[in-house]
Amino acid sequence: MRAAHYAYVALAMLVDLALAEDVLFPHMHGLKYSEYDQAIKLGLTAHVCKDEDEWYSMTTADFAKYKAIVIPDCLCNTSLSTIQFLDDTKRVWSPAVTGNMVLIGTDPSFHAKWFDLPGAYAMMQDALSLVSMGKNGTGMYFSLSCYYQSNAAPMPIEALSEIGNFQVRGNLSHPCLNNAHLVAKSSVMTSLNDDIASNWNCSVHEVFSEYPRSGPGGFEALAIALNATGIGARSFADNTSGIPYIIARGATPLGCGNNITETEYNEECDDGAANGTPGDLCSSSCKCLHGMIAPGICRSNITSSSSSPTQSSTRFTNSRAIRPANRVFGIARQPGNEPAFRPIEWATRNPSRHATSSDSDCSTFSPLWLPLWAARNAFRLSND
Ligand SMILES: *[C@@H]1O[C@H](CO)[C@@H](O)[C@H](O)[C@H]1NC(C)=O
Ligand SMILES: *[C@@H]1O[C@H](CO)[C@@H](O)[C@H](O)[C@H]1NC(C)=O
Numbered sequence: 001m002r003a004a005h006y007a008y009v010a011l012a013m014l015v016d017l018a019l020a021e022d023v024l025f026p027h028m029h030g031l032k033y034s035e036y037d038q039a040i041k042l043g044l045t046a047h048v049c050k051d052e053d054e055w056y057s058m059t060t061a062d063f064a065k066y067k068a069i070v071i072p073d074c075l076c077n078t079s080l081s082t083i084q085f086l087d088d089t090k091r092v093w094s095p096a097v098t099g100n101m102v103l104i105g106t107d108p109s110f111h112a113k114w115f116d117l118p119g120a121y122a123m124m125q126d127a128l129s130l131v132s133m134g135k136n137g138t139g140m141y142f143s144l145s146c147y148y149q150s151n152a153a154p155m156p157i158e159a160l161s162e163i164g165n166f167q168v169r170g171n172l173s174h175p176c177l178n179n180a181h182l183v184a185k186s187s188v189m190t191s192l193n194d195d196i197a198s199n200w201n202c203s204v205h206e207v208f209s210e211y212p213r214s215g216p217g218g219f220e221a222l223a224i225a226l227n228a229t230g231i232g233a234r235s236f237a238d239n240t241s242g243i244p245y246i247i248a249r250g251a252t253p254l255g256c257g258n259n260i261t262e263t264e265y266n267e268e269c270d271d272g273a274a275n276g277t278p279g280d281l282c283s284s285s286c287k288c289l290h291g292m293i294a295p296g297i298c299r300s301n302i303t304s305s306s307s308s309p310t311q312s313s314t315r316f317t318n319s320r321a322i323r324p325a326n327r328v329f330g331i332a333r334q335p336g337n338e339p340a341f342r343p344i345e346w347a348t349r350n351p352s353r354h355a356t357s358s359d360s361d362c363s364t365f366s367p368l369w370l371p372l373w374a375a376r377n378a379f380r381l382s383n384d
């Protein structure tokens with residue numbers, strides 16, 4: 001009896017270990033998207049939920065076992081019902097996600113599968129690398145796919161409401177936003193650059209007009225729609241301006257690390273090379289680890305309010321003139337811009353990208369549906 005019990009416990013532990021792969025994928029149409037292949041290429045082990053019930057049955061502790069949760073791009077799906085499971089379970093998984101996060105306002109899996117764009121693979125690799133570092137808990141990769149691309153007004157991402165107030169907007173295809181520019185870096189993000197992130201026809205599907213920015217859990221713009229104007233436009237430390245379409249927690253924004261606290265770029269502190277090193281109160285994202293007293297002055301970690309402040313950097317420049325966030329730039333109309341998303345034309349130009357019956361790994365996008373997509377697209381265009 002007792003032996004049987006121990007055998008059972010040992011088995012349960014083995015099963016438990018076997019479940020604790022590096023990254024977790026939800027069931028999502030029961031398919032594996034390009035993010036899965038990229039994760040494997042990075043040497044990560046992956047667990048894919050066998051059905052929706054498995055995801056719904058998981059506890060916070062179950063989610064916390066993974067280095068990262070990956071919500072892949074469902075091939076430019078436009079239906080929010082695709083991520084209803086995330087919204088339904090947010091009170092369970094959100095507390096587990098304390099690590100690096102990358103939220104992507106575009107559809108890299110779609111552009112990898114149908115157009116084999118190097119930038120699409122690079123974007124997935126870099127984002128997966130950042131979120132699966134295993135620092136400070138479970139990370140999250142979340143592609144917004146095309147869920148919000150038709151919404152002209154900012155709309156909250158309900159599935160993320162436990163983490164913060166995230167607002168996104170779409171209606172960006174008049175013309176396409178095709179000039180992408182990276183405004184943050186990380187030692188593990190080595191693949192993506194402006195050139196290959198740009199000119200995807202369209203590169204940007206959703207932009208972030210609002211997101212949590214303060215404290216160690218704050219987000220940074222990782223990539224922007226360069227020179228885009230309107231709600232959400234911001235200026236960056238390299239004197240560029242635009243609207244963030246990829247945001248991250250855990251990356252280092254441009255200008256962070258120069259030992260000058262630049263509040264206009266959302267910095268709370270900047271201890272130069274000491275940022276993020278043991279004993280320093282400023283993170284590698286230029287956020288005070290234990291709260292900010294004033295720009296450049298971080299709370300020490302002893303207690304919350306009675307602790308003595310530590311000057312992080314004396315040369316903070318919060319008096320520096322703040323450039324207006326919505327400074328108007330002309331957007332050059334690029335000759336190659338597609339007026340909108342046009343699968344038929346693309347499929348014709350890219351005959352080799354047609355799905356075949358052997359193309360079984362991931363396709364909810366079948367060539368048979370192209371007329372439907374075109375009809376839907378025409379409808380959407382005429383209604384935008
Ligand atoms: C998008 O997702 C919805 C809900 O999961 C699904 O019903 C629909 O078939 C998907 N559409 C495409 C084009 O993949
Ligand atoms: C790590 O996660 C905890 C729990 O969410 C959070 O309070 C803390 O600020 C995080 N630290 C960093 C450095 O992100």
Ligand SMILES: *[C@@H]1O[C@H](CO)[C@@H](O)[C@H](O)[C@H]1NC(C)=O
Nearest residue numbers: 179226227328329330331332
């Ligand atoms: C963005 O705007 C700047 C400043 O007006 C300009 O110099 C640059 O060429 C623009 N870049 C693109 C890609 O439109």
Ligand SMILES: *[C@@H]1O[C@H](CO)[C@@H](O)[C@H](O)[C@H]1NC(C)=O
Nearest residue numbers: 236237238239240254255323
């Ligand atoms: C940005 O512009 C300011 C003032 O126009 C200038 O002093 C600074 O050197 C510029 N920074 C970069 C990175 O080009």
Ligand SMILES: *[C@@H]1O[C@H](CO)[C@@H](O)[C@H](O)[C@H]1NC(C)=O
Nearest residue numbers: 259271272273274313314315
């Ligand atoms: C940062 O600036 C402070 C104050 O000006 C100075 O004392 C310190 O040596 C600087 N640190 C680095 C790493 O440059």
Ligand SMILES: *[C@@H]1O[C@H](CO)[C@@H](O)[C@H](O)[C@H]1NC(C)=O
Nearest residue numbers: 278279280289290300301302
């Ligand atoms: C607080 O700071 C001390 C050194 O000042 C360090 O040893 C300790 O690890 C820190 N604790 C946290 C939770 O950061």
Ligand SMILES: *[C@@H]1O[C@H](CO)[C@@H](O)[C@H](O)[C@H]1NC(C)=O
Nearest residue numbers: 115117199200201336337338
């Ligand atoms: C974008 O469209 C233009 C013409 O409309 C074409 O020349 C170019 O190859 C397309 N780029 C991609 C990445 O599909």
Ligand SMILES: *[C@@H]1O[C@H](CO)[C@@H](O)[C@H](O)[C@H]1NC(C)=O
Nearest residue numbers: 152153171172173174383384
């Ligand atoms: C979508 O964008 C176009 C062009 O910028 C604009 O004319 C149209 O009014 C927008 N649609 C809505 C619903 O705001």
